[in-house]
Amino acid sequence: MNAFKHLLKTAGSHPPVGTWILSADPLVAEAIGHAGFEWGVLDMEHAPADMMDVVHLLQAVTSTRMVPVVRVPWNDPVTVKRVLDAGATSVMFPFIESADQAQRAVAATRYPPRGVRGVVGMSRASRFGTNLQYLTHADEGLCTIVQIETPDAAERAEAITTVDGVDAVFVGPADLSAAMGHIAHPAHPQVLDLMSRIVQRCKRAGVPVGTVGGTPDAVAQYRAIGFDFVAVGSDLGLMMRGAMNALSALKTQDVDIVHSVTVGTLTGATSHGS
Template identity: 70%
Template sequence: MNPFRHLLKAAGAHPPVGTWVVSSNALAAEALGHAGFDWAVLDLEHTTTDLGDLVHLLQAVGNTRMVPVVRLPWNEPVMVKRVLDAGALTVMFPFVQNAEEARRAVAATRYPPEGVRGVMGLSRATRYGTATQALRHANQSVGVIVQIETREALDELEAIATVPGVDAVFVGPADLSASLGHLGEPAHPQVMELLARAVDRCKALGRPVGTMGASAELVAQYRAMGFDFVGVGSDLGLMMRGAQAALSALRTQDTTIVHSVTAGTLTR
């Protein structure tokens, strides 16, 4: 079974928690896996990560229990082919607007006659030709997640989510908020209302739905809505928040010490 499908099936009442890897750094990705995240998006859309970096990220995450999801830069079959040959088993397609785009996404992940994926036997995906059954089972092994990121796409949610081969839907709050005129406000009430309705609609279809937020507090609200999988932050985001919190605490302490000295209250 595809690892991400298995993760969702085994989750029960506790939605798997993931994060984003945007630094292109294999050690950071490996560390996040050991930190205990259930899944992570290795992002090719909004990062400098290239295919060579991706192979190193997949190798690093392979040393952990964290399930990798590769977000493609676009719904483009040549890139899909190369990412799958690099060893990705679950891919996320950004900005899917309608059922036809969802069908194109699925077709790019399938070998003929079910799709248009080109065949390469000596790839990392086939363990360089040693996994003799890899090609035969590839069409069933690859997982497909489609991103819904605009009001127009939400209007087409049922048609997109029910395309054969789509395993899960991911609603992106950042782009959705921008499409609604609330750029930079993913927790705007209108966005939150549409997210909650998207969960209900996907539940009615029996299709898993996920999302992500920058903070644990926001993601807790998503979990309460009923999302089946959630992501929080990113490697760089978590690092920056930790660094800023540490600096803020030290600078506050420094200020307190200075005030104490000025007031003559510092004890030795």
């Protein structure tokens, strides 16, 4: 079974926690994987990752427990073909607006006659030709995740989830809030209400649905809404937050030390003078 689908199936009441890899750096991805995240998105849409970067990222997380999901930059069969040949088994498609677009996404991941994926015998996915059964069984090991990121797509969620081959839905809060006129405010009540309705539609269809929050508190809200899998922040976000918190703490400490020294000096001078 596909590793991501297995993760969702065995999660129970605990939604698997992932994060985003925006750095396109294999060493960072490997470190994040060892931190204990259950899954991670190797991003090609908003990160400077090209095809060789994806190969290196996939290699880097192999030794960790983090299940990789590659987000392609667009619903483009050429890019999807190359990502799959590189060894990706779980693919996320951004900005899916209709059942037709979802069908095209699924087709890009399947070999003919079920789809349009190009065939090659020698690839990293087939272990460089040593897996003789790869071409006949590749479709069985794939996971296709489609993103719902606008109110229009939300209204078509039921049609999207009924497409054969759509294994999970991912709601993008940032784009959804922007499309609703609440850019940079994904926690706006109207956005949360629509996200809740998307969750309900996906659950009626029996399709797992996930999302991402910038902070643990945001993710806790999404868990309460009923999301089946969640991500928190990104490698760069976690790094920057840690760096800024450390710097802020040290700057505050410096002020406290200077204040303490100054007060002590003045107190000592006053006592000596008296």
